[in-house]
Amino acid sequence: MSGGANDAGGKGTMVTLTIDGRVAKVPEGATVLDAARAIGVRIPTLCQHEALEPWGGCRLCLVDVTKKDWRGWEKMVVSCMFPAEDGLAVSTATERVVATRKAVLDLLLARCPDTPLVQKLAREYGVERTSYRENPEPTDCILCGLCTRVCDAIGVSAIATVDRGAGKEVAPPFHEAPPDCIGCLACAEVCPTECIPYQTSDSARTIWGRRFEMVRCPHCGRAHITREQATFYAGRGGVPESYFTTCDACKRTQMARTFTTLSAVR
Amino acid sequence: MNGRPCVDAAPLDEILAHYPASETALIQVLQDVHRAYHYLPCDVLAKVADALDVPLAKVFSVGTFYKAFSLVPQGRTIVRVCTGTACHIRGASRLIEEIERQLEIKPGETTEDMGFTIKTVNCVGACAMAPVMIVGETYHGGAEPAKVAKYLAETEADHEN
């Protein structure tokens, strides 16, 4: 659940709304999208990720909302940001919602004519080919901002959007190997169109044109983290670097061993 | 950075002294840097990032977002010619031709002595005065090709002072 949905610590107020006529009950602070997901109503999204603050960039998750006392007035909102409220009536597939999503996908398909994810979503809305002029330099990047936001969330901010308008892209500063990058691959992993290239092996990892040495787990020898990652995490949490160089599998084994020892002692 | 020539840091130090060391000052600092250097030199951007404690990627993002900023060196005087609808109709192209002839460069280019850069802009909001050309910070409404040499000479005189 995004935003402050969990702030209430489990005892917070619940709000009740309807989505396509079905009742949803969610904690105050949840978004309309959270509520829809809670009752299994699918709303398409492209720029939303549960680990990140909603951003409202792609406009695909649009829905119509109204309330009894709005005297028939309805408005379109992005469900990933709009807070669920008592008495809200949400419609996820009205004619104008579908038409607007279709327009968004038509534009996205013009930008990314060869991108399978965009093609698939567009097809779901009946767009086989864009009605606009196709991008002469097709890209797979839909500018959803997930990569830059995840990098910000980690506290690194090695990449950002560069330029404006049609020339806008995600890039490291000066289009050079980013000095701040720690090679964690979070940006590549979160990218919905998998358009951030990287290579990783036992000895080295390359992303954004920068090469990183891999550190091996002192226990099993598996190369699972870059030196820069270990140093960055250690510096941030005040936890020794060796905690991060030990791989997750070995950490679990060690933990299990500790528990066995503890229960033997008891 | 990365083998690019470094510029004199003195104007930057002077600029930074005027602002709090925080992200909120970023755009103002970049504007002052642009005024002092006539562009955003990359090593200066790196120093701005350090001084304001803003990630370099963010500084680069802002520096490339606004049309008012350039990452390549520009002339001491920017000559902007409005090519919006009103100015277009009232002869912007003849103005541009004359400026090109005088300075021997095309829009987007900079004279060899770094004196002038020509830019075309869309409607500057002074359509009643069309055609409009802006030399440095001086607006010339009802600009005439025959007076282009004079407009340019006026700023050259400023440079000499």
Ligand code: SF4
């Ligand atoms: S790999 Fe580099 S750019 Fe990507 S999220 Fe990690 S630190 Fe940021």
Ligand code: SF4
């Ligand atoms: S690179 Fe991927 S994650 Fe980043 S903005 Fe583009 S599509 Fe989104």
Ligand code: FES
């Ligand atoms: S998911 Fe809501 S705007 Fe992108």
Ligand code: FES
């Ligand atoms: S078109 Fe030139 S000022 Fe409006």
